[in-house]
Amino acid sequence: MTELKDAASPDIQVDFDIHSPDAVEKVYDTYADLRSTCPVAHSTRYGGHFVATRYDDIHDIVRNPSVFSSSQINVPDSIGQDGEMIPIQIDPPDHTVYRRLITPLFSPKRMAALEPQIRDLVVRLLDDMAGRDRVDFIEAFARELPSQVFLALMGWDIADAPRLIEWVDTMVLGVPGASEEESLAAREAAGMEVYAYFAEMIDDREESPRSGEDEDEDITQILMDGTFDGRPLTQFEILNILLLMMIGGLHTVQGQLAHSVIYLAEHPEARQEILDDPDVIPSAVEEMLRYESAICPARKVTQDVVVGDVQLRQGDVILVPFGAANRDPEKFPEPDSVDLRRDPNPHLAFGAGNHRCVGSHLARLELRIAFEELHRRFPHYRLDPSDPPVRHLSQVKGVHRLPLILGESA
Amino acid sequence: MTTHAPAALRPEIDLDVCKGHGRCYMTAPDVFDCDDDGYPVVLGSATTSAAIREVERAAANCPEKAITLHPDVR
Numbered sequence: 001m002t003e004l005k006d007a008a009s010p011d012i013q014v015d016f017d018i019h020s021p022d023a024v025e026k027v028y029d030t031y032a033d034l035r036s037t038c039p040v041a042h043s044t045r046y047g048g049h050f051v052a053t054r055y056d057d058i059h060d061i062v063r064n065p066s067v068f069s070s071s072q073i074n075v076p077d078s079i080g081q082d083g084e085m086i087p088i089q090i091d092p093p094d095h096t097v098y099r100r101l102i103t104p105l106f107s108p109k110r111m112a113a114l115e116p117q118i119r120d121l122v123v124r125l126l127d128d129m130a131g132r133d134r135v136d137f138i139e140a141f142a143r144e145l146p147s148q149v150f151l152a153l154m155g156w157d158i159a160d161a162p163r164l165i166e167w168v169d170t171m172v173l174g175v176p177g178a179s180e181e182e183s184l185a186a187r188e189a190a191g192m193e194v195y196a197y198f199a200e201m202i203d204d205r206e207e208s209p210r211s212g213e214d215e216d217e218d219i220t221q222i223l224m225d226g227t228f229d230g231r232p233l234t235q236f237e238i239l240n241i242l243l244l245m246m247i248g249g250l251h252t253v254q255g256q257l258a259h260s261v262i263y264l265a266e267h268p269e270a271r272q273e274i275l276d277d278p279d280v281i282p283s284a285v286e287e288m289l290r291y292e293s294a295i296c297p298a299r300k301v302t303q304d305v306v307v308g309d310v311q312l313r314q315g316d317v318i319l320v321p322f323g324a325a326n327r328d329p330e331k332f333p334e335p336d337s338v339d340l341r342r343d344p345n346p347h348l349a350f351g352a353g354n355h356r357c358v359g360s361h362l363a364r365l366e367l368r369i370a371f372e373e374l375h376r377r378f379p380h381y382r383l384d385p386s387d388p389p390v391r392h393l394s395q396v397k398g399v400h401r402l403p404l405i406l407g408e409s410a
Numbered sequence: 411m412t413t414h415a416p417a418a419l420r421p422e423i424d425l426d427v428c429k430g431h432g433r434c435y436m437t438a439p440d441v442f443d444c445d446d447d448g449y450p451v452v453l454g455s456a457t458t459s460a461a462i463r464e465v466e467r468a469a470a471n472c473p474e475k476a477i478t479l480h481p482d483v484r
């Protein structure tokens with residue numbers, strides 16, 4: 001029997017910093033190295049935390065909330081929220097009650113009804129790109145679409161998108177390269193502005209409610225009319241539900257759109273497959289979700305437990321990068337290659353277990369429509385070798401800038 | 411002795427394990443539907459070879475491993 005390692009074992013110590021601006025370009029190589037040498041590693045960053053990289057370990061962890069609590073999902077602990085983000089930082093049984101209210105808001109049927117509206121937003125953004133031979137795809141499209149969709153779902157003014165984008169950027173990324181203290185201060189300041197903005201939206205709605213008329217009933221109103229075990233939700237709860245919807249919905253879809261377009265710009269044969277057979281798009285969306293899975297949450301250990309050959313103790317924190325799970329060769333043959341028709345593809349881009357991304361049906365819809373309309377309109381595009389994309393890691397991997405040359409192929 | 415693929419497959423979903431990802435009704439819409447909250451509903455057994463292939467794919471794509479397939483002998 002092999003002896004168990006623990007947080008102090010010298011041979012599992014790694015210098016892994018999820019927020020390092022230098023880590024992003026080689027992160028999948030890093031995950032592959034860790035997976036083959038040390039699948040449950042320990043980093044001394046941010047007060048010390050573990051990092052899991054095998055699909056099966058990550059899958060087991062996220063599906064076992066009584067041992068792996070979501071009370072801490074970020075490393076370091078705060079992104080500037082006041083209290084817990086609901087329901088992602090809530091464990092069962094309360095989690096179940098919140099999800100019963102929130103899951104139906106993002107159901108496939110409700111989302112399918114939004115398809116014409118989302119397609120309209122997509123087409124308008126693409127219209128604005130027409131006639132230009134180069135664009136920053138982030139600025140022109142990837143950042144705009146999810147924020148406009150979010151604002152439309154909430155029933156708020158689409159013109160507020162730039163403010164939301166800036167706040168989310170700061171809360172997700174902190175100040176890259178700055179000290180932990182400086183990043184936390186910036187995140188908290190952004191958090192305060194977000195709560196003030198949400199509170200203003202709720203106040204406005206109290207003055208002119210939209211209850212009762214199905215057409216007008218948006219998520220703001222449903223939450224304001226919503227209950228937890230029979231009592232109305234408090235304003236504090238509503239704010240922390242809205243915060244999570246915003247954090248979960250904006251940066252994630254932006255990054256997924258951008259990562260997909262980078263891949264398709266660099267692989268004209270894959271783009272051609274989409275042009276030749278648009279029916280491959282739903283499967284292509286799943287494969288791009290697997291290939292570039294943005295989210296890397298943490299869990300907090302509630303009782304001593306062994307993962308692989310490592311002893312974790314109560315209070316320990318472990319990162320579970322879905323991007324590492326989804327490149328595990330034990331689960332996905334040739335994991336670093338894209339196969340737009342990969343099958344089976346049981347990826348964990350949206351997580352698994354109780355905290356499965358509640359917005360997954362919306363994200364899929366946005367991605368599918370964007371893939372369809374983008375390629376209908378701009379079948380040919382390529383990267384600009386003199387102005388390459390700028391990516392970032394953090395716990396939501398993404399893309400800051402994506403200069404694209406339209407009308408040409410690589 | 412030769413083995414034959416079953417003539418029909420009856421899917422069973424463990425609804426305690428299912429989290430409503432929706433991969434099954436996206437993959438095999440003839441066998442699974444979704445309810446108003448996004449959880450799957452089994453419409454019946456897969457009886458054609460195309461439906462059998464679909465339901466096997468649905469089970470393999472489930473990120474929660476919530477689907478079990480039973481040979482349906484009638």
